[in-house]
Amino acid sequence: MPAVRRLAAILAADVAGYSRLMGADEEGTHERLKAHRRELVEPKIAEHSGRIVKTTGDGLLAEFASVVDAVRYAAEVQRAMIDREAGIPEDRRIRFRIGINLGDIIVEEDDIFGDGVNVAARLEALAEPDGICISRVVRDQIRDRLAYAFEDLGEQSVKNIARPVRVYALRPEAIAGLPTPSLPSASQIVPAAVAPRLSIVVLPFANLSNDPDQQYFADGITEDLTTDLSRIPDMFVISRNTAFTYQGKRVETKQVGRELGVRYVLEGSFRRLGNQIRVNAQLIDAETDAHLWAERFDGDMGDLFALQTEITSRIAVALGYELLSAEAARPTERPDVLDYILRARAANERSPSRDRNAEVIRLYERALALDPRSAEAQAGLAGILANNVLDDMTETAAVDMAHAEFLAGQALAAAPRSPGVHWAKGQILRAQRRYIEAIPEYEAVLASNRNSARALFCLGQCKLFAGLIEETIPLIERAIRLSPRDPRPGAWYSTIGMVHLLRSRTDEAVTWLEKARNTTPLHAQIRAQLAAAYALSGETERAAAELAEARRLSCDDRYTSLARLQAVLSYWGVPKVRALFEATYFTGLRLAGMAEQ
Incomplete structure (x- = not known):
């Protein structure tokens, strides 16, 4: 391990x-x-x-x-x-x-x-x-x-x-x-009475195949999940040696929770049928015995190691979302710093909107009111303020960025190796269009947690604007495989769509950008990108409608003329990328009806 x-x-x-x-x-x-x-x-x-x-x-x-x-x-x-x-x-x-x-x-x-x-x-x-x-x-x-x-x-x-x-x-x-x-x-x-928040044990997965020699695969999933879950911030994971003492035993979930002092139990099974593998997993509240989440994962035996890695990574990502939601939903009479941080993270899992961002900011600010030196809360607030700018959902971008940089600086001084701090720095640099500098920050997040789907996306977007265009799609496709139900896929789909647009693959661009719009309809930038793709495909009426929506949703007047938009985007990417934007994106917006001045 x-x-x-x-x-x-x-x-x-x-x-x-x-x-x-x-x-x-x-x-x-x-x-x-x-x-x-x-x-x-x-x-x-x-x-x-x-x-x-x-x-x-x-x-x-x-x-x-x-x-x-x-x-x-x-x-x-x-x-x-x-x-x-x-x-x-x-x-x-x-x-x-x-x-x-x-x-x-x-x-x-x-x-x-x-x-x-x-x-x-x-x-x-x-x-x-x-x-x-x-x-x-x-x-x-x-x-x-x-x-x-x-x-x-x-x-x-x-x-x-x-x-x-x-x-x-x-x-x-x-x-x-x-x-x-x-x-x-x-x-x-009794330990369970004061079980730590985000505490979990991964019980040994049962081998339901007729062949006992396949037990190694079930054990490998258990071990890898224990490791992957331990990489989630604030997660308390019982060691695999302790978890394996329950192997082959029939025990009640509440009993396991009491004995190990955990709030959650993950259990599952593995079955092989010919060349096919099926893994079932379910998350259970150890205090109430309620089933919080269940999922099934299928694959073939072609590359067992790759399949094991893929399955465990997808389970770990899904569990990260589910555990945050479960913790945020627990009633608390006197919330402490960690309560507010967990609630902020859970709120941040929802689809982007002004209301969502405002709620996340409010929760992190409450955490900092209780503990002004909490590096975790400082980094979280810095990240969401940068998100406000990235998502074009603030009228005070300069103020937000200045505050985000101040908070990130404090968090960095207190916890220089924290993945949350690297994430915040990456978001700030990306909002400032300093893509090459942001790349190592997201790579540091992934070194700590290989299953961070959002870090994969952000790294892919930075690669795009750094001129490493062909590295973008594989990174974002990996993020989508890891987190197929992520609440904010619009940005992921739109970035893939923009790679196709820049490479003049207009039909593929329209397909991906329509998916982005359908999942994130209130995002002005996605609407403008789709307008350009429609126009380049000859669908000028649909292009004009999307451009009108971009203007309505935007926080400023950038979509009223090419001059204003180019001023905002003048530092997007290296010269090679800016030339591609001019030849495709800006040309499409002209065809959609955007004025020059």
Whole structure:
């Protein structure tokens, strides 16, 4: 399974003097530690949307999507432990030491690796019993958000880390002065009661073929889906090793959800009939047992590896949409930052319109009102503001672009490797017609998530205007195969149509541009493109009607004359592409009745 990189808050914890405690009272120490983990440590991790990566005899390694959640979790656990061990003789007390770092990690199978993990472990070693140590980058992120009295310990040289680490400590005395946190009730100790949002397990796909030797294909789909889903932002995916413990067992979905602490379960089957393969998959809500989505995928055995990749990619893309919709639909009395971000993403899956864009902007702005430094919300808002300009759905393009660039700059400083930040930068550069510069941004998104259909489309469009015209259609056709029910296919179809138009394949251009108009009827640019294609095909009346619609739908007067449109599009693409536009698109608009001035 290929490794995945992402930014995460890493928490390392151990029990101070564990060997001494076990030597003094092995059975008592072991039982108390088990109770602390079951009743406090593990439920609190789920409550704060974290994930236990692994445990050792006396410690654990966990990751959190939010550094604020990680620090708040550590403080609450340490404060609760002071009370839980208060009746134990001081020399027998279980005392945790906790270290927290924020950094880039490599996720592989059940484990995480990288310099960020090593720093967290070294910080843990520096912490006092009942204390917490954090790195400077963590301190910078929580400074204005959490009122904990961290003490600056200065630069510390630590083992196997080349550079000194600036360390901040929350001492036991400061933790003891914190309010006693609410402890999980008996029902909350069940993991499913606090299952993280966007949490899922991919159960092993059943082999319904008569040949048990075909099991490898079903297992391959399970493994690839686990990997592909883990690439979706904010997704919490149970590892394949844990998922495969359910192979061959008949278990209820609710039971799986409770045991693994997940909200969703994906299950499916594989069947081979001659040279044909059929894969069925269904998404189930683990809390209600409701079936949220089901799909069937067919293929032939010609190239098994390619077929497996195609099927798993299409399932992963479809699930990304379905999971966002399911999360956005969940009732929440007090939405937090992630709630608003997930709702914004779900709204962004709808077909483009002014109302849709306004709703996405409003949701991201609410997220930023709660956490002004959320890089995810900053990048999301920057991207949709750029979309407003790209879709010709704003009267304040200059203001929108300036704000988008400011937000993207902040997000880049906080999370330079985030796919969402690369996406926002790509959208901004594309809106500024800086297509060659945008190409590596979309390639970075695809390096993180090969199944990003929209990144494939945007990359294809940039290739078109960069003069790499013949590379455009294969990229966009791949996007359409991955996401055949995408809510905004109009731009995809229109770009393919424009490639045909520029290559003077007018009949193919009309076919694709009609599909674009039929799926996205309120898009002025698509209407103008279809007007040009109709005119070049000799259908001047239909061309004039489409041009009139383009004028009506546009936010400005660009479609009133060729001079105005050419001024707007003067920096579209390299000279070769601009020459093709003049010979086809602009010629067609003249024939449709657009005035020169």
